[in-house]
Amino acid sequence: MKSEEIISKIMELKNRRKAILLVHNYQRPEVQDISDHIGDSLELSRKAAKADAEVIVFCGVHFMAETAAILNPDKIVLLPEEKAGCPMADMITRDSLLELKKKHPEAVVVAYVNTSAEVKAEADVCCTSANAVEIVASLPGEKEIIFVPDKYLGSYVGNKLGRKMILWPGYCPTHVAILAENVKKAKSEHPEAKVIVHPECTTDVIALADEVKSTNGMCKFALETETKEIIVGTETGILHRMRRENPTKKIYPVSENVVCHNMKSITLEKILWSLEDLKPRIVVPEETRVRAIKAIEAMIK
Amino acid sequence: MDGLYNSKVMEHFRNPRNVGEIENPDGVGHVGNPVCGDIMELYIKVNGNRITDAKFKTFGCGAAIATSSMVTELVRGKTVEEALRISNRAVAEALGGLPPVKMHCSVLAEQALKSAIEDYLKRRIK
Numbered sequence: 001m002k003s004e005e006i007i008s009k010i011m012e013l014k015n016r017r018k019a020i021l022l023v024h025n026y027q028r029p030e031v032q033d034i035s036d037h038i039g040d041s042l043e044l045s046r047k048a049a050k051a052d053a054e055v056i057v058f059c060g061v062h063f064m065a066e067t068a069a070i071l072n073p074d075k076i077v078l079l080p081e082e083k084a085g086c087p088m089a090d091m092i093t094r095d096s097l098l099e100l101k102k103k104h105p106e107a108v109v110v111a112y113v114n115t116s117a118e119v120k121a122e123a124d125v126c127c128t129s130a131n132a133v134e135i136v137a138s139l140p141g142e143k144e145i146i147f148v149p150d151k152y153l154g155s156y157v158g159n160k161l162g163r164k165m166i167l168w169p170g171y172c173p174t175h176v177a178i179l180a181e182n183v184k185k186a187k188s189e190h191p192e193a194k195v196i197v198h199p200e201c202t203t204d205v206i207a208l209a210d211e212v213k214s215t216n217g218m219c220k221f222a223l224e225t226e227t228k229e230i231i232v233g234t235e236t237g238i239l240h241r242m243r244r245e246n247p248t249k250k251i252y253p254v255s256e257n258v259v260c261h262n263m264k265s266i267t268l269e270k271i272l273w274s275l276e277d278l279k280p281r282i283v284v285p286e287e288t289r290v291r292a293i294k295a296i297e298a299m300i301k
Numbered sequence: 302m303d304g305l306y307n308s309k310v311m312e313h314f315r316n317p318r319n320v321g322e323i324e325n326p327d328g329v330g331h332v333g334n335p336v337c338g339d340i341m342e343l344y345i346k347v348n349g350n351r352i353t354d355a356k357f358k359t360f361g362c363g364a365a366i367a368t369s370s371m372v373t374e375l376v377r378g379k380t381v382e383e384a385l386r387i388s389n390r391a392v393a394e395a396l397g398g399l400p401p402v403k404m405h406c407s408v409l410a411e412q413a414l415k416s417a418i419e420d421y422l423k424r425r426i427k
Binding site: 090 | 382385386388390411412415418419422
């Protein structure tokens with residue numbers, strides 16, 4: 001089947017199913033192009049909660065679909081590729097978090113949204129890469145803080161606030177593969193460009209950047225900056241959106257190799273199959289959901 | 302061929318380290334370059350968070366064999382995270398440099414390693 005055929009079938013089924021297509025900034029270009037909303041995980045889940053839809057097709061990874069399911073218990077949430085996971089989110093389990101909490105019973109637990117619903121259920125408050133600094137800054141100064149699962153986002157926040165936190169040794173395999181030498185090379189090739197990187201990058205890479213931003217923060221920066229050239233240090237899927245939104249600016253990846261294969265495992269065909277069969281469906285058990293939503297609501301407040 | 306490659310590359314080509322398969326590997330990477338036809342398969346064994354063993358099977362040119370051999374040497378004893386930060390340049394430098402037309406072989410070696418680690422991270426879940 002040609003992709004135009006697949007797309008027209010998707011659109012037809014989408015209407016029939018009263019479905020909405022939520023697409024993460026790292027998805028394939030052709031998937032981004034058919035989205036109802038494109039953005040980062042939290043923004044998309046909030047959009048979903050407001051949407052007049054019965055079915056949410058989440059083109060992202062497992063924890064994102066789970067978050068959508070937590071916020072939208074009455075809607076059917078589909079993840080077109082069930083195996084699209086987040087290796088970082090998988091680096092911490094509920095049991096291992098409980099063990100750590102036992103050692104620090106007084107600590108506040110901050111969980112990055114890149115965690116399973118089960119882990120969120122054991123956390124006090126969630127954060128995204130966009131609001132992590134703000135969330136941690138809002139916690140009482142005398143409180144001990146456990147930050148999971150990304151040690152690099154955790155150190156970035158800790159350094160920014162001058163606050164020591166108990167970090168979990170997790171990391172994003174895609175972002176840690178960005179090296180300082182990649183940034184230096186890109187800078188020497190494009191000396192006029194501003195460098196923006198994601199806070200999941202390693203500390204030495206962050207030190208070389210002009211701005212540290214979430215994916216949506218990067219897109220906003222690209223729109224608003226006077227700079228004509230930007231070097232982007234995150235998953236290369238974001239370049240498609242940025243270049244479309246900023247046709248007169250030159251946007252370069254810090255390296256072509258920054259690819260998350262989990263994100264890329266969702267294809268037009270899989271979206272179509274998913275809408276046809278209404279699966280794979282992501283369901284969060286109610287007991288976990290009501291506990292996890294507290295941590296998410298604590299963040300939104 | 303001695304003219305094209307330095308002695309270290311030649312040495313790794315003639316006596317490649319860690320050739321073969323690992324039985325019950327924790328991760329397998331499989332990559333190929335459709336342009337030149339090189340194919341690499343890289344196997345890793347992970348204990349705790351450390352790569353304890355790495356082996357490879359490569360069908361390709363001298364540089365493809367040498368970069369595969371070198372990447373398995375570099376990766377042994379490293380943590381998974383450290384291994385993710387081995388760049389193609391690091392592989393080429395460890396070999397004392399590669400001719401520009403053969404740099405893509407070092408890219409392939411880096412990709413084979415990343416693909417094996419990705420497989421390892423996936424398998425760990427279920």
